Amino acid sequence: MLEVTDLVKVYPTGTRALNGVSLTVDEPKVIAIIGPSGAGKSTLIRCINRLVEPTSGKILLDGVDIASLGRRELRKFRRRLGMIFQEYNLVERLTVMENVLSGRLGYVSFWQAYRRRYPPDDIRMAFQLLDRVGLSGYENTRADALSGGQRQRVGIARALMQQPDLLLVDEPTASLDPKTSRQIMRLLVELAHERGTPALVNIHDVGLAQSFTDRVVGLADGRIVFDGPVDRVTAQVLTDIYGEEDWSTTIREVEDEEEEREEAGVSRSKPPAREKKDEVTLGVAEGE
């Protein structure tokens, strides 16, 4: 699916953000990328859809090297890579619907976008996705009238409108409060699983990463220092990634999370394929 080989990024300032990163994503799982600030998490994700131009290395998606694509092919290829941002990055003065439909821009002509005349299939898909992320009825609300959590739901819907083969998620919860963070992570992981779309998620919060993702990649100084299933993340691993610290409280959060979810009456097992698409997610939208 995705195969990153020897990715290097040196910024014009001389900072080596990525120092030979190799990473393979071959099954539709949610992968957390953790690491201290400045470790290169954002750069890695942004190199994959070339919002940041890699200095050297290969990024193969189904055998095609994204790093060597020309402008035109890159634009076509970007449709297959959905991106979700920390600051949501919605066009604030446009409505929710316009923002969600902008996920189809790679598929429609300029005039269709200009007149806001998207194909009926796109519009139906947009309404379905809005319902799925818990924002049905909000289509004509302007994005700047929404709360942080609601905005991120719009951001998720916009990325999924592309029907991407890979989701690139850059710090989805860093601007949200703890409760909303969990709701957004849960929604993201559910959607990725039910659609069979792999997701690379940059995340600061180790506790959230441990509770919601399947695999953890640890970055430090532009290198991968850990890559393995979530249950292999130990205090020693965190020390390798972040440096010396008392990790006992961080690690324990895993159990806290499970208890909390049992209390909330949520089943512990999270099957990869949830079929009921119209099912409304827990605690959605209300009161945010």
Place this chain on the structure above:
Amino acid sequence: MTVEEHARRYPEVWRRFSPRETLTRYVWYVSIVFVAVWSVSNLDISWFYFLDAHLQLADLAIRMWPPDVAFTALLLAPLVETIHIATLGTAVTVVIAFPIAFLAARNTTFNAATWFIGRFILVASRSVNTVVWGLLFVAIFGPGPVAGIWAIAFRSIGFMGKLVAEAIEEIDRGAVEAIEATGASRLQVLWIGILPQVLPVIYGTTVYRWDINIRESTVLGFVGAGGIGILLYSSINQFQWREVAVILVAVFGVVVVSELISATVRQRIT
């Protein structure tokens, strides 16, 4: 800690500026006063006329009173023409200034050369006064409102273009990045990602410039470029101060109304 150590570590005196900074500041004050004195002494002002200025003022006021109300009928058509010149001039401005603004903004221009061309047009437009543009266009189109419309437009392009270009440079990069990440084309990014962010500025500066243009177009007649200025100019030349009074009151009224409209519209924009 001994008493001396304590006093050194926690002193009682604290100054915001060092003596050197204070001195520099006073040097600046003195220089500014010097420049002002030098300007006045260099201008060769006839102080003699100041002696009876208050008498001249009183005399002018008496000659303006009472305003020639019958003149109002003659005044209406040129007044409306003035407003039309301002409105059409602003409309032409929007059409021309909009593309130039995108050229003159660093983040939407094509390359360094197009950026320079955009900036050059804006600076050139602003460096020439509306009345001077009026003189040029009267030479090209002959006297009348057409010259006035172009004069207004050529001066306003620099004003609007500059403000809109600055707004484009200050937009939220994140939203643009997100639209680019969907695989949108350059034109789509411009239309969906950038334009909505600068629309309030475009609306706001258009109305604001229209309001300024109404004021500017009242003097365009002095150089023959149409509007109420022609009437004002001839009334002054004929010493018809009672007519001048009516014109000034009318211009004042129109300007107040246009400012009100502009302020209300700009307040409503979100």
